Amino acid sequence: MNHQPNPLDYRLSLIVPVYNEEVAIEPFLAAINDKLSSIRSHIDIVFINDGSKDNTKYVIDKMIEQDSSISSLVNFARNFGKEAAMTAGLDYVQGDAAVIMDVDLQDPPEVILEFVDLWLTGDYDTIYGVRVDRSQDTYTKRLTAGGFYRFFNFLSAETTLPENAGDFRLINRCVIETVKQLPERNRFMKGLLAWSSLRATGVNFQRPERFIGDTKFNYWKLWNFAMDGITSFTAWPLRVWGFVGFGISLLSFIFLMYIVISALCFGVHTPGYASTISVVxxxxxxQLISLGVIGGYVSRIYTELKHRPIYLVEDVYGNYRNNQQESNNRHHTQTTLNKYSNRYE
Known part of the structure; x- marks a missing residue:
């Protein structure tokens, strides 16, 4: 049975991870109030402060007093990364659905209206934003991003990532509760959200330039992010080295037969240094590449076995202050999940 939201009585939570974004908070809230005025009464905002070193925490705390729609400010003890911040957002939201978005307004708030219209039909679990124009990105960024999506989808049989879709999306309560049950510490949220969504559709949008501040990602972080995504959803990089080893062994055997036949027919040849050192x-x-791939998987197994928390909360401001202990317990959602389990029958 489908869980269809009530178009007159629903609650939509905005999950907004922030890291050193003190100058972006007020413009973001102004844009939300302006662009989403028609559904403003249904919206609450959950900010996740990912260990900011500037005054982000104090700016949001001040805005809580002025804007009652800010339901929570969750302050991490230190920087844990955007994947951990989105995880915390899902732990703390109380709405019937949630929208994950950036504070820099590159995720246009007006697109949320299209998300909500599709969600209210009851036909979709997830509505994600699809960038229709990446001309503002560098050629290298476009090439690597497109290559990653195609490579990931080629390797992963059970999870498909829609191309040019980022974290900007609406997910219903069923998906929220499902993701909260996934225990892995190495989290690739795009993959986890795609894996948890039974019915999903995309909404095309033009992504504007970042209006203020600087991006916190660089190519090294994006590379590690891509590796986490691939190793989290496929073991193909491990298996492929068996085929590589078989191929090299076959070529070595053929070369060995050539040497033996050549020696029997034409006499023993003095082996050359160049050919020997090249083969070695x-x-x-x-061998080093294969060990590196194996080491990457082993390191992730090591991280999972330690069972350290995904994030540490220093303090919570807003409506969730009194429920912080319960919210940090990642096992308390089983009862809530059972409430929505008929969605999957």
């Missing part, structure tokens, strides 16, 4: 270096490189 090639095989050594293959």
């Amino acid at each position: 270096l090639f095989l050594g490189g293959i």
